[in-house]
Amino acid sequence: MASCCNRWWQAPVYFTISIFLAFTAISTTFHSNQKNAIPTTRPIGYELQLNVSLALRRAGFNTMAILLHVSPEIFLSSPNLTIFAIKDSAISDVSIPPWLLKDLVLYHTTPSKLKMDDLLKKPQGSCLPTLRRQRNIAITKIVARQRLIEINHVLVSHPDVFLDGPIAVHGVLGPFFPLDPPDVNERWNFSKPPICDSNSASVPDLFKPKNRVEWSRIIQLLRTKGFVSFATGLHSSLQRILEDNLDLTNVTIFAPQNLTVLASSSLLLDKVVRFHILPRRLTYMELTSLPVRTLLRTLAPGQDLEVTGKVNFMKRLLVNGVEIAAPDMFSSEKFVVHGISQAFQLNEVLDKLM
Secondary structure, eight states: OHHHHHTTTHHHHHHHHHHHHHHHHHHHHHHHHHTTOOOOSOOOOHHHHHHHHHHHHHTTOHHHHHHHHTOGGGGGSOSSEEEEEEOHHHHTTSOOOHHHHHHHHHHTEESSOOOHHHHHHSOTTOEEEOSSTTOEEEEEEEETTTTEEEETTEEEEEEEEEEETTEEEEEESSOSSOOOTTTHHHHHHHSOOSSSOTTOSSOOGGGSTTOOOOHHHHHHHHHHTTOHHHHHHHHHHHHHHHHHOTTOOOEEEEEESOOGGGGSOHHHHHHHHHTTEESSOOOHHHHHTSOTTOEEEOSSTTOEEEEEEEETTTTEEEETTEEEEEEEEEEOSSEEEEEESSOOOOHHHHHHHO
């Protein structure tokens, strides 16, 4: 216990070191670009920068407050800015390399001031430029009456956290691109920009509103309920899942608390995550009404789950021999999530572990 307590402070220290390294890279990038830049207005003042940081801390966005506080260069990049601050819990449980921290901030900042009212007036599907070169973000959902808006399928949960002078700041539930440690370098540098093409104002088909499953909400709920490893795995596999299932409108998710293959290759992780998702919505009552040995098609091609019976005096349902420990943990019209006692095992995974 003592050794555990003595090391509790190391994580934030290492994270802070990573932040400083990242923004050393940011400084280099901005200084190199300033040679070709033509100043159009006075840079944003230090007092205003400090006020942004304080507003973020008051709203609970401490990580983004630190990132912006140690990177004043970000405020020199444009005369007007809109910053989308990521909720602490969405980035505190993943290992983020320094170079990605740089891209994280740039990709969540637009070179124009957009209040919530301004965002709501834009048509759904609009793309917004960011400070990350040739990378845009998209307004993927607008519900004007409820004043709800999603960007890259991530909810703007705290609109107008800060509005003063040339700066607007909004809080969002998660990052606008997957933070998957095994393959984030490959995906971010070599794949097409997420959702928006670099020169387009339209959204590709796979991200249009016909895909109505509330994925960002599911991932956030999983995190808050303690299913962090599965939420991280789902987040990292989501783009590929959507690409392969363009008409996916209802899902059933079996969520294990521990996903042991999280550190495996992205291809293996992707297969395991798909093996826990059905392309239809089945409540616990509907599952229990199915006969034993009923096969359940999953998003993993050729890999079905099987209703294998019930166990113990509480008559908990077994699927592939695994107990559904938390039935109907959360649900909506389009999805239902059941907590399971352990992850379903693919034969391919067992071969890797042996």
